[in-house]
Amino acid sequence: MTTPSSGLTPQDTLGDVAVLMPAYNGQADVERTLASFAEAARIHVVIVDDGSTPPIVAPTLPNMDIEVVRMPQNGGIERALQAGIEALAARGYRYAARIDAGDLAAPGRLAKQRAYLEAHPNVAGLGMWTQVVSREGAPLFMLRTPTEPDAVRRLRFFRASLVHPAMMLRVDAVRAVGNYRVAYRAAEDLDLFLRLMERYDCANLPELGLYYELNEGGISATKRRRQIVSTLKLQWRYFNVANVYDWFGLAKNLLHLVTPYSALRTMKRALFATHAA
Structure with a gap:
């Protein structure tokens, strides 16, 4: 696999960017997701195989260099992402473009995000708007996340202000705040974003960047x-009593805690039907 250099040629303007994908089984989803990327420059990918059986195999795709980093055993997405960031740093990549197996990238996503981050050095994490789709690919609704850093901070607990698999992250900033951690299992993305926003900004591009598969x-x-x-x-830990949206977010999550998943799923389906009508 090629190593990014300090001087990027026009054909390798994404040479300091690596797509970071953790994967546990699901070879077909890995291949489908990677095949969705469409960029003018060559694309670099690091797959972290989290103990899959059989092991994930790097597909052969045009305009793409793919490396698989294998975890010794299945340890969860938190440890896989932590290892992935360290692997990117060791290979000299500056930016990590997150995506999950099963999701699809919109054309030109990587170039757009890199250009924004190059122009905004204090932004450590940049997301994009996300089209949520069913397992069959049917559109359900669009996540139009807030774009400006102040709005992202204000709404961080009330709604999905940053969509993890649509993010491009500065590798050095992620490592500076302690990388991904296992302290908050299944909420490793929110944990990271909150720590990033203590020292840097996070923002969103108001453009479609990801097709997110709603997988039950x-x-x-x-x-x-x-x-x-x-x-x-x-x-x-991060509650701000002066921010009304922190109160709304707290109430929402307490409601989710006591509401059976089947009831929430029914409400979501009703919401999807409303959006589709």
Whole structure:
């Protein structure tokens, strides 16, 4: 795999960017996700195989260099991402473009995010608007996340102000705040974003960057209670009594904690039907 250099040629303007994808089984989803990237420059990818059986195999795709970093055993997404960031740093990458197996990238996403981060050195994490789709690919609704850093901070607990698999992160900033951690299981992304926003800014581009697959077998469904408890712990730690949206976010997560998942799923389906009408 090529190592990024300080001087990037026009054909390798993404040479300091690596797509960072943790994966546990799901070879077909890995291949489908990587095949969705469309960029003018060559794309570099680091897959962290979190103990898959059989092991994830790097697909052969045009305009793409792919490396697989293998974890010795399945340790969870938190440890996989932590190892991925360290692998990117060791290879000299400046930017980590997150995506999860099963999601799809919008054309030109990487170039747009890198250009913004180059122009805004205090922004450590940059997301994009996200189209949520069903497992079959049917559009459900659009996540139009707030764009400006102040709004991202203000709404951080009330709504999804940063969509993890749509993010591009500065590798040095992630490492400076302690990398991904296992302290808040299933909410490792929110934990990282909160620590980043203590020292840097986070923002969103008001453009479609990701097609996010709503998978009821994903972390948000299978580890729902753990995720809510971790989120509540983070809310308690970073709670701002002067921010009304922190209060709204606290009430929302307490409601989620006591509401059966089946009831929430029914409400979501009703919401999806409203958006589709």
